[in-house]
Amino acid sequence: MAHDVFISHSSEDKVVADAVTAAVEQAGFRCWIAPRDIRPGDSWGGSIIDAIGGSRVMVVIFSARSNDSKQVMREVERAVQLDVVVVPFRIEDVQPSRDMEYFLSATHWLDAMSPALDDHLNELVTTIGSILERPESETKTKNKKHKASPAAKAAARASKPSIMPKLIGGLLLLALVAGGGWYLAQPSGPEKAPQTIADKATSATPTTTSASPAATDTAVVVPSSGAVGDRKLELGAPQTVDAASAVTLTMNGDTLEKDYVVIAKRDANDSVTGGYKRIGSAATLDLNAPAVAGDYEVRYYDGETKKVIIRSALKVQVPSVTLAAADQATAGGNLSVEWTAPNYKGDYLTVALAADKPNAYANYSYTRNGSPTELRMPDEAGEYEIRYVPYGGKTVWANRPIKVLQPQTSATLDANQQAGAEVMVKWTGPANKGDFLTVANPDAPGKDYENYAYVRAGKDTKLKMPEIPGDFEVRYISGQKKLIWARSPVSIATPEVSVSAVAQAEAGATVKVDWQGPGNSRDLITVADPGSEAKQYRSYVYARPGTATTMQMPDIPGSYKIRYVSAQKKLLWAEHAITVTPRSETLTHPATVKAGERFEIGWQAAGGKGEWIGVFKPDTDNSKQLTYVYTQGKTRGRLAAPKEPGKYQLRYVSSKEKLTWATSELIVE
Numbered sequence: 001m002a003h004d005v006f007i008s009h010s011s012e013d014k015v016v017a018d019a020v021t022a023a024v025e026q027a028g029f030r031c032w033i034a035p036r037d038i039r040p041g042d043s044w045g046g047s048i049i050d051a052i053g054g055s056r057v058m059v060v061i062f063s064a065r066s067n068d069s070k071q072v073m074r075e076v077e078r079a080v081q082l083d084v085v086v087v088p089f090r091i092e093d094v095q096p097s098r099d100m101e102y103f104l105s106a107t108h109w110l111d112a113m114s115p116a117l118d119d120h121l122n123e124l125v126t127t128i129g130s131i132l133e134r135p136e137s138e139t140k141t142k143n144k145k146h147k148a149s150p151a152a153k154a155a156a157r158a159s160k161p162s163i164m165p166k167l168i169g170g171l172l173l174l175a176l177v178a179g180g181g182w183y184l185a186q187p188s189g190p191e192k193a194p195q196t197i198a199d200k201a202t203s204a205t206p207t208t209t210s211a212s213p214a215a216t217d218t219a220v221v222v223p224s225s226g227a228v229g230d231r232k233l234e235l236g237a238p239q240t241v242d243a244a245s246a247v248t249l250t251m252n253g254d255t256l257e258k259d260y261v262v263i264a265k266r267d268a269n270d271s272v273t274g275g276y277k278r279i280g281s282a283a284t285l286d287l288n289a290p291a292v293a294g295d296y297e298v299r300y301y302d303g304e305t306k307k308v309i310i311r312s313a314l315k316v317q318v319p320s321v322t323l324a325a326a327d328q329a330t331a332g333g334n335l336s337v338e339w340t341a342p343n344y345k346g347d348y349l350t351v352a353l354a355a356d357k358p359n360a361y362a363n364y365s366y367t368r369n370g371s372p373t374e375l376r377m378p379d380e381a382g383e384y385e386i387r388y389v390p391y392g393g394k395t396v397w398a399n400r401p402i403k404v405l406q407p408q409t410s411a412t413l414d415a416n417q418q419a420g421a422e423v424m425v426k427w428t429g430p431a432n433k434g435d436f437l438t439v440a441n442p443d444a445p446g447k448d449y450e451n452y453a454y455v456r457a458g459k460d461t462k463l464k465m466p467e468i469p470g471d472f473e474v475r476y477i478s479g480q481k482k483l484i485w486a487r488s489p490v491s492i493a494t495p496e497v498s499v500s501a502v503a504q505a506e507a508g509a510t511v512k513v514d515w516q517g518p519g520n521s522r523d524l525i526t527v528a529d530p531g532s533e534a535k536q537y538r539s540y541v542y543a544r545p546g547t548a549t550t551m552q553m554p555d556i557p558g559s560y561k562i563r564y565v566s567a568q569k570k571l572l573w574a575e576h577a578i579t580v581t582p583r584s585e586t587l588t589h590p591a592t593v594k595a596g597e598r599f600e601i602g603w604q605a606a607g608g609k610g611e612w613i614g615v616f617k618p619d620t621d622n623s624k625q626l627t628y629v630y631t632q633g634k635t636r637g638r639l640a641a642p643k644e645p646g647k648y649q650l651r652y653v654s655s656k657e658k659l660t661w662a663t664s665e666l667i668v669e
Contacts (some may be wrong), residue, residue, distance in 0.1 A: 002028040003031060003032040003037075003051070003053060003054060003055060004023055004029045004030050004031070004055065004056055004057060004128075004132055005024055005030070005031045005032070005056075005057045005058070005059060005128060006031075006032050006033075006051055006052050006055040006057070006058045006059070006061045006075075006079070006084070007020060007021055007024075007031055007032065007033040007058075007061070008058055008059065008061065008066070008072050008075045008076065008079075009033075009060075009061035009066060009072070010061070010063065010065035010069045010072060010296040012065040013061045013063050013065055013066060013091070014062075015118075015329075016061055016063075016091055017061050018022050018033075019034050019117065019121065020059060020061065020089065020121065020124065022458050022510065023121040023122075023124070023125055024059070024124070024125055024128060027125045027128075027129065029125075029128055029132065029211070031128070032051040032054070032055065032177060034047070034048060034051075036245075037051065048075065049078065049640065052075060052078050052079055052082060052084060052645050053077075053082055053620075055084050056084060056085060056131065056132060056223065057084065057085050057086075057087060057128055057131050058075070058076070058079040058084050058085070058086045058087070058131065059087050059089055059124065059128070059449060059655060060072065060075075060076060060086060060087070060088045060089065060104070060324065060548070061089055061091060062088045062089060062090045062091065062092070062094070062096075062109075063090075063091050063092045063094060064092055064094045067094050067096060067097050067100055068097070068191055068650075073097075073099055073100060075168075076100065076103050076104065077103060080103045081359070085131050086104065086328075087104070087108070087110060087124070087127060087128070088104055088109045088110065088274070089112055089120070089124055089344050090109050090110065090111050090112060090272055090388075091111050091112050091113060092113060093113055094138050095278065096274070096275065097274075098147060098288070101274065101275040102275075102391075102392060104274040104275070107296075108127075108269075108271050108272065108580035109273060109274060110123055110124055110127065120339065121172050124447060128225055128530075136153075147299065147365065165313070167179075170210055172323050183357070187570065189352055193583070201409060202269045212636070223235065223236045224236075224237070224310050224311070224312040225253075225310065226300065226309040226310035227309070228305070228307070228309050229300050230254070231253070231254035231256075232253045232254055233241075233251070233252070233253040233254060233255060233300065233309055233310060234251070234252040234253050234310075235249060235250070235251060235261075235298065235300045235310045235312055236249065236250035236251075236252070237249050237250075237298045237312040237314065238314070239314065239315060240314070240315045240316075240317060241289045241314065241315075241316055241317070242289065242316075242317060242318075242319035242342065243289055243290060243291050243292065243293050243316050243317065243318055243319055243390065243395075243397070243612055244288065244289055244290070244291045244319075244344050244390050245288075245289050245319070245342065246286040246287070246288060246289070246341065247263065247286060247287045247288070247289050247296065247298070247314070248284060248285075248286050249261060249284065249285055249286070249287065250283060250284050251279055251282070251283060251284070251285075251300075252283070255279050255540065256279065256303050256304070256387040257278065257279060257280050257281060257301075257303070257354060258279075258303025258304065259278070259279040259300065259301060259302060259303040259309075260273070260276040260277060260278045260300075260301050260303060261276065261277055261279065261285070261287065261297070261299065261300050261301070262274075262275060262276045262277075262287075262299045262301065263287050263288075263290065263296050263297070263299075263314065264296060264297060264380060265274065265294065265296055266295040266296055266297050267295075268314070269301070270307075270308050273301070273306075273344035275287070275288070276301070278303075279303075282608075283367060289314075289316050290316055291390040291391065291392060291394065291395055292316070292394060292395045293317050293318045293395070294315075294316055294410065295313070295314075295315060295316075296313075296314045296315070297311050297312060297313050297314055298310075298311070298312040298314050299311055299583055300312075311572070312357065319341065319342050320340070320341075320395050321339070321340065321341040321342075321388045321397045321398035322339060322340045322341075322398065323337060323338075323339050323349075323386055323388060323398050323399070323400045324337070324338040324339070324400075325337045325338065325400065326388055326402075327401075327402070327403060328402070328403045328404075328405055329377045329402060329403075329404055329405070330376060330404070330405055330407050331377055331378065331379050331380065331381050331404050331405060331406055331407055331430075331478070332376070332377060332378075332379045332407070332430060332435065332478050332479060332480060333376070333407075333430055334373060334374045334375065334376050334377070335351075335374070335375050335376075335377055335378055335402065336372045336373075336375075337349055337371075337372055337373050337374075337375050337386055338371050338372045338390060339367065339371045339372070339373065339398075341367065341388055341397065341398070341477060342645070343367050343370070343392060344366070345368070345389060345391060346366075346391030346392070347366070347367045347388070347389065347390050347391055348364045348365060348366045348386065348389055348391075349364060349365050349367060349375050349384070349386060349388060349389070350362075350363065350364045350371050350375075350386070350387045350389055351363050351364075351375055351376075351377060351378060351384050351387075351402065351404075352384060352387055353382075353383075353384060353385075354384075354385050354401075357565055358387075358389055358393050358394055358395050358396045359389075359392075359393030359418075361387070361389075362378035362380075362384070363375060363376045363377070363378065363480075364389075364578055376406055376433075376480075377402075377404050378480070378481070378522070379478040379479070379480045379481040379483050380404070380405055380481065380483065381404050381406040382403075383401065383402075383403055383404075384401070384402050384403075384404055385399045385400060386399065386400050386401075386402050386493055387399045387401060387467050388578065399414060400520065401415055406428070406485075407429055407430045407485065408428060409428060409429035409430070409434070409476045409485040409486040410427060410428045410429070410476070410486045410488075411425055411426075411427045411474050411475060411476045411486045411487065411488045412425070412426045412428070412488055413463075413474055413488060413490060414490075415460070415488075415489060415490055416491050416493065417465045417491070417492055417493075417494055418463065418465065418469045418492070418493055418494075418495045419465060419466065419468065419469055419492050419493065419494050419518075419566070420464065420465060420466075420467045420495070420518055420566050420567060420568065421464070421465045421495075421518060421520060422462050422463070422464050422465075422520065422521060423462070423463055423464075423465060424460045424461070424463075425437055425463050426460050426462050427455060427460070427461060427486070428484065429455065429476050429485065431455050431456065431457040432478070432479050433479055434454075434478075434479020434480065435454070435455050435477065435478060435479045436452050436454045436474070436477050436479070437452065437454075437455060437457060437461050437463050437474060437475065437476060437477070437643060438450070438451065438452045438454050438463075438473060438475045438476075438477050438546055439451050439452075439463060439464075439465060439466060439472050439473070439474050440473055440475060440643055441472060441473075442471065442472070442473050442489070445475050445482070446475070446478075446481075446482040446483055446484045447482040450466040450472065451463060451464045451465070451466065451568075452477075455476070464521075464568070465490070465492055465522075466492055466547060466568075467566045467567075467568050467569045467571050468492070468569065468571075469492050469493055469494045470491075470492055471490075471491055471492075472489075472490050472491075472492055473487045473488065473489055473490065474487070474488045474490055475487045475488075477563075495517055495518045495573070496516065496517070497516060497517035497518075497564050497573040497574040498515065498516045498517070498564075498574050499513065499515045499525070499562055499563065499564050499574045499575060499576040500513070500514045500515070500576055501513045501514065501551075501562050501576055501578060502578065502580065503577070503578060504578065504579045504580075504581060504583070505553050505559050505578060505579075506553070506580070506582070506583050506584070506662070507553060507554065507555050507556065507580050507581065507582060507583040507654065507659075508552065508553060508554075508583055508607075508608045508611060508654055508655065508661070509549050509552070509553050509583075509608065510551070510553075510608055510609075511550065511551050511552075511553060511562075511578070511647070512548065512549070512550050513525055513542060513549045513550065513551050513562055513576075514549075515549065515564055515574070515575060517543060517544035517545050517564050517574070518545060519575065520543075520566070520567055521567060521628075522542060522565045522567035523542065523543040523564065523565065523566055524537075524540045524541070524542060524543060524563075524564070524565040524566075524567070525540065525541050525542075525543050525549055525551060525562065525563070525564060525565075526538075526539065526540040526562070526563045526565055527539050527540070527551055527552075527554060527560055527562055527563075527578075528560065528561050528563055529561070530560065530561055530577075533570075534563065534565045534566075534570045534571060534572040535565075535570035537563070537565075538560070538656075539551065539552060539554070540565075543564065552608050552609055552655075553578070553580045554580055554656070554657075555583075555656050555657035555659050556578075556580070556657060556659070557580050557581055557582045558580055559577065559579055559580075560577075560578050560579075560580055560623050561575045561576065561577060561578070562575065562576045562578055563575040563576075581661075583654070583661040584604070584661075585603055585605075585652045585661045585662035586604045586605050586662060587601060587603055587613070587650055587652060587663075587664040588602040588603070589601040589602070589639075589650060589664065589666065590638055591665075591666070591667060592666075592667040592668075592669060593641045593666065593667070593668060593669070594641065594668070594669055595641055595642065595643050595644065595645050595668050595669065596641055596642075596643045597632065597640075597641050598638050598639065598641070598649070599638065599639060599641060600636065600637075600638055601613060601629070601636070601637055601638070601639055601650065602634075602635060602636045602637075603631060603635055603652060603662070604618070604635070605635065605644070606612065606631070606632075606633050607630070607631025607632050607633070607634070608631075608632060608636055608655060609632050609655060610632070610655025610656065611630070611631045611632060611652070611653065611654060611655050612628045612629060612630045612631060612652075612653055612654050612655075613628060613629055613631060613637065613639070613650060613651065613653070614626070614627065614628035614629075614650070614651055614653060615627050615628070615639060615640075615641070615642060615648050615649070615650060615666065616648060616649045616650075616651055617646075617648060617649075618647060618648070622651065622653050622658045622659075623658070625651075625653075626642050626648075627639055627640045631652070641666075641668050642668050644668070645668050645669050646668055647661055647665065647666075647667060648665075648666045648667075648668055649664070649665060649666065650663065650664045650666050651663050
């Protein structure tokens with residue numbers, strides 16, 4: 001079902017989240033909220049990702065619980081990545097965590113901390129209406145097909161006359177979200193988990209590319225003053241700082257604990273208070289500078305009126321960053337990159353096309369382990385660049401070109417092979433992590449194949465051929481993008497296979513089976529019902545070349561087939577008809593035995609696997625034996641008589657079906 005608004009919340013704030021959902025939907029805007037809108041059978045994570053992608057607005061129920069919730073943090077991060085407008089709905093006076101601050105600093109916060117929740121809900125509905133009324137291109141930079149529903153648009157228009165003052169504020173918010181707030185340009189971090197890969201860099205003369213170094217002394221602190229009523233205040237702040245660095249502020253004068261400071265874009269609306277810090281009783285405090293260079297200002301707010309008292313201009317500059325690496329590298333291999341940088345938590349290197357956005361890349365590697373850093377190259381040859389990207393991926397601090405070369409690869413084998421055969425393939429190539437050989441249809445893409453085997457440096461690779469005859473290719477496939485780097489044609493023929501045995505055998509008897517065939521790994525000899533599929537059988541053994549093959553016949557008399565069946569596709573390559581006749585057995589034993597004593601018992605022929613003779617009370621089934629002895633491979637055994645005198649039965653019982661093949665009376669005294 002189409003929706004306009006995603007409700008992000010901690011499960012502990014469900015009461016407020018449900019109230020928000022009800023109010024927003026009553027105004028005509030369709031909401032998506034978990035777990036209500038997760039369909040049975042759908043995955044939780046996948047449903048949330050799809051729902052965020054289909055939304056234009058995310059309302060975050062902000063509290064101490066959601067501030068500490070990793071799930072809410074992931075949802076907010078995803079929304080920022082997809083340029084979904086985020087509206088925090090604050091229900092508790094809680095300072096955002098460092099991670100949450102990154103994503104919500106430039107966002108207008110709706111405070112709902114006073115008891116009059118209905119008034120706050122009305123303001124929230126008004127804000128959402130103003131957002132959804134604007135063209136989607138003005139609120140999102142990504143190309144998405146989803147539009148606000150007609151009911152949502154009608155509800156937004158109908159609400160205008162009574163909410164104009166709030167609507168004006170909402171429109172100012174939209175102008176800010178679309179272009180003014182610095183934080184929507186802040187990092188969101190790679191979405192993939194880092195990998196460890198063996199070095200495959202092509203040797204070349206290292207070169208260095210660095211960002212423009214800071215030209216301004218960032219240690220200079222300039223005081224600014226202001227007043228509100230009788231209060232006189234002074235704020236000390238630097239004029240220039242490095243991106244993402246700590247900005248140390250000093251406060252003097254008649255400060256209040258409720259006063260707070262914010263770093264915002266110089267042209268941003270004063271309502272942008274995300275990432276604020278309360279003054280409290282501190283004389284100094286640190287704020288985090290934005291990761292994106294530009295013109296900002298430090299703003300000191302009066303905690304009572306929430307008006308700006310002091311503004312101090314702040315220029316954020318790219319820190320000094322250098323990159324040094326080879327000029328060329330092999331596709332799919334590793335490149336060692338030396339770098340110098342502040343190396344803040346979450347910074348990473350990427351390899352990307354020059355036209356890619358900062359948060360787009362072919363591969364990445366975190367810098368947390370220090371320089372040098374191993375960075376895996378793309379599988380596609382071409383011109384790329386190495387980048388140093390601060391946490392979040394919204395800007396690039398340094399870059400340098402890298403040429404990725406196609407590796408020399410080959411795969412060779414005899415062009416004619418038998419179906420199902422395991423063949424040693426000679427190959428050349430980089431043996432990058434995840435590279436593999438496949439046998440596939442000639443017109444299939446690299447990701448599709450019949451069989452595969454990973455390559456290991458310095459070793460030929462055993463590859464199983466398809467079981468269906470025809471023309472195929474053996475290929476060398478790249479580990480990341482599944483590109484075809486080499487191919488060799490191979491023709492597959494059905495092998496010559498036959499099966500022979502006696503024409504008739506008793507139920508449960510062991511029969512010698514002669515067969516001819518490839519004896520591929522895990523090929524089967526089976527006993528099956530006539531007309532059944534090759535993958536269905538009553539019993540089986542593996543077809544092992546050079547080993548005598550015996551099969552135990554079914555317990556139930558009738559017509560059967562002894563078959564040779566291929567390992568992978570369970571193809572029927574040969575079969576032999578056999579008739580199973582009823583089992584005839586005779587038991588020999590003393591007619592009378594003493595209670596509890598052991599006695600000798602004999603039978604006609606050596607028993608098969610799992611067959612046994614048991615002592616039973618009359619009129620009980622074959623699962624109620626009192627004592628028993630297995631008959632496999634022998635014709636005599638010993639049994640213990642029951643401890644209670646009386647009449648009993650001796651029964652010869654089949655292994656699988658538990659059929660009775662012989663009975664005899666036993667008297668216990």
